[in-house]
Amino acid sequence: MQASVKLSEMLGIEHSLLVAPMFLVSNTAMVIAALKAGATAAIPALNYRTDQEFRKALTEIRQATDKAFGVNLIVNSSNPYYMRQLSTACAMKVDFVITSLGNPVKVIERCKPLGIRVFCDVVNLEHAKKVEALGADALIAVGSEAGGHCGPVSNTYLLPELIKHCDIPVIAAGGVGTAAQYRQYIDQGAAGVSAGTIFIATEESPVSKEYKQALINYGAKDIVLSTKLSGMPLTVINTPYVQKIGTRANRLEQFLQRNKRLRRYIKMMVYGRGMKKLEKAAFSASYQSVWVAGPAVEHIHSIRAVGQIVNELTG
Ligand SMILES: Cc1cc2nc3c(=O)[nH]c(=O)nc-3n(C[C@H](O)[C@H](O)[C@H](O)COP(=O)(O)O)c2cc1C
Structure with missing residues (x-):
């Protein structure tokens, strides 16, 4: 994938904005609303206790809109359901998978032949180069301004470093809550912006x-x-x-x-x-x-x- 390709072109959507996957927060209503507004969104597989519930959620999104959406898989040993969730994401032909907290090699091997794109969360150049070599389609630069498990380095430094040294698109994650911040990342060369926190206090969100x-x-x-x-x-x-x-x-x-x-x-x-x-x-x-x-x-x-x-x- 060419580094200059924007998320909107990659996924055939209106805006290069990803409503980020959030453990316990993301639900189908948020994803559907984001897709209908011209953005994309991803849902963590871990938000569903059973495979049946996970499949039901993916089916519900597919039935509501034909726009591109993804799932998020935690790819380390803290997630005992990882392989089962990967199989379901492949069977349901989601548009992309976001990998976090581990080595994405199995996801890349399974998804790429099916045309499912793989975006990898990274927090430094070393990890970014590794996943690029493995065949990731895009990087998500998780800066120190991000909510959740943030990176150690600010995107002021991380984003330009990844754009300079990697040959695949880089999506910026962290701290975005205004149009000016969104525009700034895009103008800096980010392929897109991933925003989570700003979407927690929404009508669609299931939290208290x-x-x-x-x-x-x-x-x-x-x-x-x-x-x-x-x-x-x-x-x-x-x-x-x-x-x-x-x-x-x-x-x-x-x-x-x-x-x-x-x-x-x-x-x-x-x-x-x-x-x-x-x-x-x-x-x-x-x-x-x-x-x-x-x-x-x-x-x-x-x-x-x-x-x-x-x-x-x-x-
Ligand atoms: C409540 C919450 C839960 C999150 N859960 C996950 C998760 O399950 N998997 C993941 O890869 N990232 C998770 N993240 C990180 C987001 O996907 C995204 O990188 C981050 O929200 C971007 O920064 P922002 O919150 O400043 O917009 C979470 C973030 C928040 C705020």
């Missing part, structure tokens, strides 16, 4: 009204990195509860994570427990809520429709 209200109330200065939930740095709102429990894994977990033999199991345990906590926080209100969001929260002032935000960002 308390989570949406927190996104309205808090700003960029209130976002902190926590390793407590997934073992990796995750952006969360610094609520009084987060301040109380702290943002670092406890000493025992840190010690066990340094043990080579136990590391994998401890990681899985911390991840599983953290994800349960996030799930509870996303859908029900409690004092013990940990809400995931990136600094783009600064630009959330009300609950709007997904289509309205797509129009505003790309307008």
Whole structure:
């Protein structure tokens, strides 16, 4: 794929905007609304407990619109359903797969012969060169301004570095909440923009009204990195509860994570427990809520429709 090709040309859509996959947040209503507004969107396979539910969601999107959409697969050992989810994505002929947190080789091998494009989340040039050599169709540059598991380097530096040294399109992810920011990434040479946080407080989003209200109330200065939930740095709102429990894994977990033999199991345990906590926080209100969001929260002032935000960002 030529590096200069925009996401809109690649997928035959109106805007080079991707409504990013978000664990526990993305649902079919958000994806369908984004597609109808001329953007594309992806949904994490992990948002569905069973293969049947996952297939049903993909069928629902396909029946609502023929526009291009994708799924997101976590391709490391924290996701025991990875191969089954990949088979379903292939069988349902999604338009693209976004890989995160691991080696995408199996996804590339299975998807490419079917004409399913593979976009890989990357946080540095070394990983980008690796996935490019494996045959990825595009890179998603996850900068330090992104919500979720953000990268260590700002897209001020990462994006131009990847554009300069790689020969496939680079989509910029992180921090976008205004049309000016969207335009800036495109003008810098990004093939497209991936935006997540700005779409959490929407009419279509399934999360609790308390989570949406927190996104309205808090700003960029209130976002902190926590390793407590997934073992990796995750952006969360610094609520009084987060301040109380702290943002670092406890000493025992840190010690066990340094043990080579136990590391994998401890990681899985911390991840599983953290994800349960996030799930509870996303859908029900409690004092013990940990809400995931990136600094783009600064630009959330009300609950709007997904289509309205797509129009505003790309307008
Ligand atoms: C609540 C939330 C959940 C996320 N879950 C995932 C996920 O499951 N898989 C993934 O690859 N990225 C995930 N991300 C990252 C997004 O796909 C995207 O890279 C990020 O939202 C872009 O930055 P922004 O939030 O500043 O727009 C998540 C982000 C947020 C805010």
